Amino acid sequence: MKKALLATTALMLSAGVAAADVNISGYGRTGIIYYENNDPAVEETQVISRLRMTLDASTETDAGVEFGGRIRLQWDQNQDTAAETNPGKLWISAQGLTVEIGNVENAMDSSSLLYETELGVFDRSVGLSDVAGSFFAYEDGPYDNVGRQGVGAIYSFGDVAVHFSMIDPDQTADSTATTEREYSLLGEYTWNDRLELSAAYTQNGAGLEDNDIFFIGARYAVLDNARIGLNYVNADDSLFDEEVGSSIGQTVALYGDYTLADGLTNIEAYVANNDGDWLGKETDNAFGIGVNYDLGGARLGASIQRDYEELVTADAGVRFEF
Amino acid sequence: MKKALLATTALMLSAGVAAADVNISGYGRTGIIYYENNDPAVEETQVISRLRMTLDASTETDAGVEFGGRIRLQWDQNQDTAAETNPGKLWISAQGLTVEIGNVENAMDSSSLLYETELGVFDRSVGLSDVAGSFFAYEDGPYDNVGRQGVGAIYSFGDVAVHFSMIDPDQTADSTATTEREYSLLGEYTWNDRLELSAAYTQNGAGLEDNDIFFIGARYAVLDNARIGLNYVNADDSLFDEEVGSSIGQTVALYGDYTLADGLTNIEAYVANNDGDWLGKETDNAFGIGVNYDLGGARLGASIQRDYEELVTADAGVRFEF
Amino acid sequence: MKKALLATTALMLSAGVAAADVNISGYGRTGIIYYENNDPAVEETQVISRLRMTLDASTETDAGVEFGGRIRLQWDQNQDTAAETNPGKLWISAQGLTVEIGNVENAMDSSSLLYETELGVFDRSVGLSDVAGSFFAYEDGPYDNVGRQGVGAIYSFGDVAVHFSMIDPDQTADSTATTEREYSLLGEYTWNDRLELSAAYTQNGAGLEDNDIFFIGARYAVLDNARIGLNYVNADDSLFDEEVGSSIGQTVALYGDYTLADGLTNIEAYVANNDGDWLGKETDNAFGIGVNYDLGGARLGASIQRDYEELVTADAGVRFEF
Numbered sequence: 001m002k003k004a005l006l007a008t009t010a011l012m013l014s015a016g017v018a019a020a021d022v023n024i025s026g027y028g029r030t031g032i033i034y035y036e037n038n039d040p041a042v043e044e045t046q047v048i049s050r051l052r053m054t055l056d057a058s059t060e061t062d063a064g065v066e067f068g069g070r071i072r073l074q075w076d077q078n079q080d081t082a083a084e085t086n087p088g089k090l091w092i093s094a095q096g097l098t099v100e101i102g103n104v105e106n107a108m109d110s111s112s113l114l115y116e117t118e119l120g121v122f123d124r125s126v127g128l129s130d131v132a133g134s135f136f137a138y139e140d141g142p143y144d145n146v147g148r149q150g151v152g153a154i155y156s157f158g159d160v161a162v163h164f165s166m167i168d169p170d171q172t173a174d175s176t177a178t179t180e181r182e183y184s185l186l187g188e189y190t191w192n193d194r195l196e197l198s199a200a201y202t203q204n205g206a207g208l209e210d211n212d213i214f215f216i217g218a219r220y221a222v223l224d225n226a227r228i229g230l231n232y233v234n235a236d237d238s239l240f241d242e243e244v245g246s247s248i249g250q251t252v253a254l255y256g257d258y259t260l261a262d263g264l265t266n267i268e269a270y271v272a273n274n275d276g277d278w279l280g281k282e283t284d285n286a287f288g289i290g291v292n293y294d295l296g297g298a299r300l301g302a303s304i305q306r307d308y309e310e311l312v313t314a315d316a317g318v319r320f321e322f
Numbered sequence: 323m324k325k326a327l328l329a330t331t332a333l334m335l336s337a338g339v340a341a342a343d344v345n346i347s348g349y350g351r352t353g354i355i356y357y358e359n360n361d362p363a364v365e366e367t368q369v370i371s372r373l374r375m376t377l378d379a380s381t382e383t384d385a386g387v388e389f390g391g392r393i394r395l396q397w398d399q400n401q402d403t404a405a406e407t408n409p410g411k412l413w414i415s416a417q418g419l420t421v422e423i424g425n426v427e428n429a430m431d432s433s434s435l436l437y438e439t440e441l442g443v444f445d446r447s448v449g450l451s452d453v454a455g456s457f458f459a460y461e462d463g464p465y466d467n468v469g470r471q472g473v474g475a476i477y478s479f480g481d482v483a484v485h486f487s488m489i490d491p492d493q494t495a496d497s498t499a500t501t502e503r504e505y506s507l508l509g510e511y512t513w514n515d516r517l518e519l520s521a522a523y524t525q526n527g528a529g530l531e532d533n534d535i536f537f538i539g540a541r542y543a544v545l546d547n548a549r550i551g552l553n554y555v556n557a558d559d560s561l562f563d564e565e566v567g568s569s570i571g572q573t574v575a576l577y578g579d580y581t582l583a584d585g586l587t588n589i590e591a592y593v594a595n596n597d598g599d600w601l602g603k604e605t606d607n608a609f610g611i612g613v614n615y616d617l618g619g620a621r622l623g624a625s626i627q628r629d630y631e632e633l634v635t636a637d638a639g640v641r642f643e644f
Numbered sequence: 645m646k647k648a649l650l651a652t653t654a655l656m657l658s659a660g661v662a663a664a665d666v667n668i669s670g671y672g673r674t675g676i677i678y679y680e681n682n683d684p685a686v687e688e689t690q691v692i693s694r695l696r697m698t699l700d701a702s703t704e705t706d707a708g709v710e711f712g713g714r715i716r717l718q719w720d721q722n723q724d725t726a727a728e729t730n731p732g733k734l735w736i737s738a739q740g741l742t743v744e745i746g747n748v749e750n751a752m753d754s755s756s757l758l759y760e761t762e763l764g765v766f767d768r769s770v771g772l773s774d775v776a777g778s779f780f781a782y783e784d785g786p787y788d789n790v791g792r793q794g795v796g797a798i799y800s801f802g803d804v805a806v807h808f809s810m811i812d813p814d815q816t817a818d819s820t821a822t823t824e825r826e827y828s829l830l831g832e833y834t835w836n837d838r839l840e841l842s843a844a845y846t847q848n849g850a851g852l853e854d855n856d857i858f859f860i861g862a863r864y865a866v867l868d869n870a871r872i873g874l875n876y877v878n879a880d881d882s883l884f885d886e887e888v889g890s891s892i893g894q895t896v897a898l899y900g901d902y903t904l905a906d907g908l909t910n911i912e913a914y915v916a917n918n919d920g921d922w923l924g925k926e927t928d929n930a931f932g933i934g935v936n937y938d939l940g941g942a943r944l945g946a947s948i949q950r951d952y953e954e955l956v957t958a959d960a961g962v963r964f965e966f
Contacts, residue, residue: 051732075732088373088397410695410719
């Protein structure tokens with residue numbers, strides 16, 4: 001009783017169909033990641049690659065309302081046996097307001113500053129990104145649960161942007177289930193292209209009751225070619241993956257980047273402090289330094305970092321956009 | 323011993339390659355569906371979305387014969403954990419005749435009238451589409467059986483179109499298997515853009531022996547902006563899903579639609595009568611009313627229906643094409 | 645802690661982004677394959693189709709270095725229940741040298757002559773391609789092992805091309821594992837568009853220690869419209885699939901093709917001799933003849949062959965490119 005696309009409104013031909021468009025964009029990156037470990041059966045140095053192709057479809061009505069949808073194809077070396085599709089996202093946009101439905105981003109996860117301690121072409125930050133707490137993210141691959149359903153709203157006015165998201169782990173089950181809806185709110189402000197502020201709050205992160213996460217960050221362009229920032233994440237309520245009972249804790253990170261006079265070489269670094277007491281932790285401080293060189297349409301990058309287990313990790317590679 | 327694409331006929335360079343083309347089209351739809359139920363663990367109101375991207379490739383030879391292929395990516399909320407690919411379909415077209423091979427449509431399923439009782443942006447009809455019998459359809463996702471193989475032929479001449487399909491549930495097995503080949507034949511006639519006739523017969527629907535289904539429908543444009551139709555489906559040989567021994571029965575549906583003077587608002591309704599006696603059935607009559615509003619490239623729609631179990635369902639949403 | 649695409653180098657806007665491009669190409673083929681067999685439960689004649697869509701993305705930097713990535717969607721009748729994605733491949737190209745990473749081709753598998761005994765639109769050769777030994781190939785579908793990792797290098801200078809590949813069955817495991825890295829080297833030379841030479845050596849084919857394969861082939865255009873070739877494959881170290889202990893052996897194949905005066909019809913044939921002694925083998929000689937007719941953008945083809953089990957196989961079909 002299924003059926004193909006049918007035109008059920010054949011009489012409704014009067015209104016003109018506005019410009020519809022499908023676009024494929026994405027990036028590829030490849031290189032080497034070294035991660036110190038004590039397991040002789042695990043290679044410390046591996047080639048890691050990603051190829052992402054995002055299929056964006058959209059159409060605009062006569063009244064200027066835009067409708068769109070997104071599906072992504074992505075392959076990650078060491079993670080996917082083949083390129084994976086992900087669940088779709090649909091959106092409607094008008095007058096600065098965008099409403100998203102389906103596989104939406106967590107609002108906090110969309111902060112323009114939260115991941116700015118990340119280094120190199122692999123965008124890794126063992127000091128902050130790895131201890132930012134548990135929350136739902138835009139899914140790269142299949143959902144764990146077909147009933148997962150998200151809604152988001154993004155509104156921009158001038159220098160201010162507000163983003164709200166609600167992700168229900170299973171909309172088919174009634175509200176007495178063990179999982180909760182995750183709510184997240186993000187506010188951002190930019191002043192004169194110099195100062196960036198970003199603050200976010202996530203409630204019931206990843207559908208876990210009382211897993212509330214708070215983030216605030218600020219960055220200032222001290223020179224035309226240099227920025228310095230400070231991020232704070234409170235993930236006291238989030239637990240480390242397999243270690244029930246030990247909180248991830250709070251993290252503060254100081255970071256910055258500097259572009260050399262060639263206008264192509266960017267040096268970036270961070271130092272982070274985490275007050276958690278989870279299994280394997282050896283120190284409260286993690287730090288890293290990285291460099292990126294712009295090739296125009298592609299970039300070379302490298303980084304070296306030390307994590308909270310006092311293990312060193314380094315990477316070098318290339319990334320291109322299309 | 324596999325290999326990449328190889329040019330095995332390098333000497334054959336004389337003939338010019340005609341215009342080849344790849345096109346991505348599809349639609350997105352999202353909104354809310356309410357379905358009354360008596361199970362306290364199941365939410366009655368859910369957000370339901372679909373995102374469909376159809377990849378069509380084709381090429382035309384110097385002599386005007388067209389060759390093409392289709393693969394689809396589709397994500398359905400509550401049904402797929404990620405966007406799914408489906409089995410491919412190949413086709414060859416010349417002089418009004420199209421031959422299809424692979425994941426083909428059942429001919430009856432392609433009727434231009436069979437699904438015209440469907441309402442709103444979700445194209446649902448609990449009165450007719452849900453009791454149209456069991457037959458193979460163009461597959462949205464993976465086949466149950468890699469050996470499934472279909473062939474179709476479509477011929478149009480003036481106001482008449484004929485469509486034949488044969489779908490073998492498993493072409494690798496010999497003919498003594500428990501499943502049978504499904505055959506379907508559809509004939510359609512249009513007169514003066516006023517009268518539409520459609521009749522179809524399916525034998526061994528869904529590969530089940532003696533599951534024969536007959537459909538006939540007619541629709542007439544009584545005014546420039548109003549149509550009225552009558553559909554009849556005989557699914558006496560089809561059984562309700564888990565209820566062995568109880569036939570789906572015969573269904574008659576009266577339906578129509580009316581476009582308001584704005585040329586944008588279309589109102590549609592149906593009333594259907596089913597004579598089956600399957601588990602859960604409370605009444606012989608189902609009915610529904612819906613409305614669609616054309617935004618130009620997108621449409622808003624809503625419907626309310628009552629099914630044969632006397633349960634009410636309603637939906638409201640938006641659908642856009644690209 | 646995952647995240648969407650972030651611009652981590654917002655200060656690096658000086659360099660212009662060069663032309664980025666995404667292209668979808670591929671082919672479809674369909675027809676009938678007959679394969680004689682003695683199992684009454686298996687149909688000897690089946691409809692076999694393939695639809696391949698290759699998504700290629702690339703970008704070129706200001707300095708003329710090209711970066712690209714490839715993902716493929718492919719559906720094979722009787723093999724895939726739906727179109728499959730495969731693992732990605734990334735590449736960097738400059739000055740005639742291309743370096744590939746990810747799902748790379750085995751160098752020998754990329755020989756321009758190894759598969760030139762293949763006939764018809766299905767590119768089948770029971771006499772040579774089926775006894776060319778075991779080695780990794782560019783994967784059509786998911787990897788068996790997420791840790792599989794390949795690197796390739798291709799260099800062309802004038803009439804000479806060299807191709808090297810290394811495929812590690814599992815880069816995450818240490819080197820004492822039971823599987824080995826596969827290495828392959830291919831060299832090719834073309835003289836005056838008349839003579840083609842191709843030689844290749846694969847070590848530890850398919851990751852199996854001491855499974856070394858050697859290939860050499862030559863083809864000469866005796867006339868403007870006729871070519872004759874000789875291929876030799878030594879797969880003494882490769883075993884037949886389920887028959888542990890019996891080597892595939894060595895194979896010599898003589899082959900040629902001739903284009904008729906219409907410039908559209910190409911006739912091709914081969915005769916092959918294999919000295920192996922594996923289960924089911926009845927004769928040392930296999931042979932086949934085929935024909936292709938160019939439609940311009942598509943071709944019709946047919947072939948008939950006899951394999952080493954003295955079974956006859958034949959095919960007829962159509963193939964189009966896009």
